[in-house]
Amino acid sequence: MSEIVVPAEWVADRLDEVRIVDVRDAWEFDGIGHVPGAVNVPFDSFRADDHAAEDGATTDPDGRDADDTEASGDGQGMLPGADAFADLMSEAGITADDRIVAYDDTHGVFAARFLVTAELYGHHPGRLHLLDGDFSAWRLDHETTSEGTDFERSTYEVDPPAETPLVGIDAVAAATDDPDTVVVDTREAWEFEEGHIPGAVRLDWRELVDDETRGLKPRDEIESTLDDRGIDPDKRVLLYCNTARRISHTYTVLRHLGYPDLAFYEGSLTEWKAAGRDLETGA
The missing domain is CATH 3.40.250.10 (Rhodanese-like domain)
Structure with a gap:
């Protein structure tokens, strides 16, 4: 078994070694609390602008996608674009060398989307991890906080790999x-x-x-x-x-x-x- 999906204990032991990304809405991150050290990168921020709202991603709790979105026609689907993703990661203070753990509060489906997006834009897949469980599971046995995380803006370098799993x-x-x-x-x-x-x-x-x-x-x-x-x-x-x-x-x-x-x-x-x-x- 790999360390792609990692248990809460794995994360808790490495809070100072990893960058933790919380992809829930900002009101959840601030109002309900978050994993210590986490930075908030809401799901709709790394979806293409013309699809994010239609997708129902931030409003549908049972994991359904919208059926009425238009296809982009350019092969990019719902990807935000390399420049937009690089800016988003830079704003979050993340670099291409960072080891990232992502989580949400929906069994990991939104967090996994973040990780796949990062992989497609060149973040090394060996440095991308999904929290096994979600925030609700984490808070049962581990500390949470409502305090913001201090970080400086970084310069995130997007370097898409020559080969990806994408197919047309x-x-x-x-x-x-x-x-x-x-x-x-x-x-x-x-x-x-x-x-x-x-x-x-x-x-x-x-x-x-x-x-x-x-x-x-x-x-x-x-x-x-x-x-x-x-x-x-x-x-x-x-x-x-x-x-x-x-x-x-x-x-x-x-x-x-x-x-x-x-x-x-x-x-x-x-x-x-x-x-x-x-x-x-x-x-």
Whole structure:
């Protein structure tokens, strides 16, 4: 097991060694409290401006994406743009060399999106960590604070890697006929039944988290679920949802489990539908 998803004790022992990013809304960060030393980078600040409000990301507590957003058409999906992300990280006092732990209060789905965004803009994936559990789980056994965190503005260098897990719409279409690739839809059952990419298998991202602990289920339970769906580490796993938020969590979990070949369809079903591509319906 990797150190991509890390327990609260791991973080508590390294508060002086890591940069902690809280992606909740500012009113939660200030009013409810936060992990000591955390900096607030709200979710809607690292989403493309024309999608953030429509996505329902900051208002929908059960993890649904909006179905009515327009596809960007430029392959960037909901990514904010390299310059915007660099400025955001600089404002937070983060450098490209920092080891980052991100958390939210929604089982990690928003925090995972932050980490994937950082990875796509060149932050070393070995320095990106997701808190196992969320703020509600952390505060049960660990200290919180409402005091602000002092930091100086940094100069964050964006250096996108030559290769990323991102795939475009034509690659997704080709993958539907590839026996060595499994296309995975991480949305809810009712969404899948209303329409999904042909040949996709369904894996609701929340099937991998425990509602009681608010973190990941035990590894053997997760692997059993993945095996039941035919999501085999020997195959290429291509992930999508509606607007690339929920797949961020599943992508992070599969990386944590050591899946070697992951593909990330940033355009997701929003782009697929806008392009008029075929959909299958039913379970």
